Amino acid sequence: MMAWTDRHCRRLHRLIAPRTRLYTEMVTTHALLNADPKRLLRYSAEEKPLALQLGGSDPEHLALCSKMAEQYGFDEVNLNVGCPSPRVQRADIGACLMQQPQLVASCVDAMQSRVSIPITVKCRIGIDAEDSYEFLSQFISAVADAGVSVFFIHARKAILKGLSPAQNRHAPPLNYERVYTLKKNFPALKIILNGGIQSIEQAAMALKNTDGIMLGRAAYQNPLLLQALEQKIFGESRNYSPREALEAYLLYVQKELESGTRLQSITRHLLGLFNGIPGARNYRRYLSENARLENAGIQVLKEALLMIQDNPSQTPHKDRAYSSC
Secondary structure, three states: OOOOOOHHHHHHHHHHOOOOOEEOOOEEHHHHHHOOHHHHOOOOHHHOOEEEEEEOOOHHHHHHHHHHHHHOOOOEEEEEEOOOOHHHHHOOOHHHHHHOHHHHHHHHHHHHHHOOOOEEEEEEOOEOOEOOHHHHHHHHHHHHHOOOOEEEEEOOOEOOOOOOHHHHOOOOOOOHHHHHHHHHHOOOOEEEEEOOOOOHHHHHHHHHHOOEEEOOHHHHHOHHHHHHHHHHHHOOOOOOOHHHHHHHHHHHHHHHHHOOOOHHHHHOOOOOOOOOOOOHHHHHHHHHHHOOOOOOOHHHHHHHHOOOOOOOOOOOOOOOOOOOO
16 A cells, blocks of 8 residues: 555544554555654654554664664554565565565564554465465464464465566455464454455455455545445444545545645545545546646545535445444
């Protein structure tokens, strides 16, 4: 979710889903240690509970960045061992680290030695030819022995050679049963399922067999549907209509514009808000064409909203729900 779940996206998701734990886009240790951490770690208090997702493979660097995350007030640090991007691989981070479980164990051990907040790990069910339950369970066992008790498992193996990151989201088949088996064999661990969940029914099935679910692009593309998932899990939700959600978000947008943020940086996260409602295409087109203009202000959003022909109480696709990550 790099370049997707930035602070503007997360602020929208928190407005819609007050109880869902949010995760940042992956931030590499190299970036944190060599750039401006205040910019990379910036968030609003309303986003909490909030976890920082880190990418790295050097134990000391990861420990330093975890301490930085704790000092900035993050509630958790999640080590990403699941990203298949070639660029990430060249840095020896992401999914390729599943081939080195002892290195991952050393990383999380160093991270935990510096902070009191939880250190969690996100991984795949396998990589390339390493596609057996034994490979996955040995990886989990090694990292769990280092003290990690919460794992987010993307239920697809990563193809590191021959597929792009986009293809890796669709081509390898999902294997939820392998994740369910992992939970049965490691009952003391918290196993969170990630990948391909598109409906409340799928979410409910996953929650019967694991300790939780993590969703990314599905939540990004249909942000308001987070409400349905919170209703399912917690028995309550904000119950915004799409129009009400955007109107509530306008106050945040106005404050950001006054601080110098460009409108386009915010509106790109709002394009899926009215999916399935008459006028949504014109709304998206208007935002895409006008939010990028110099000096574009809050009026652009208000004018785009006029193109929506919804009933204020209407919420699209009520049978689908998503959680953000």
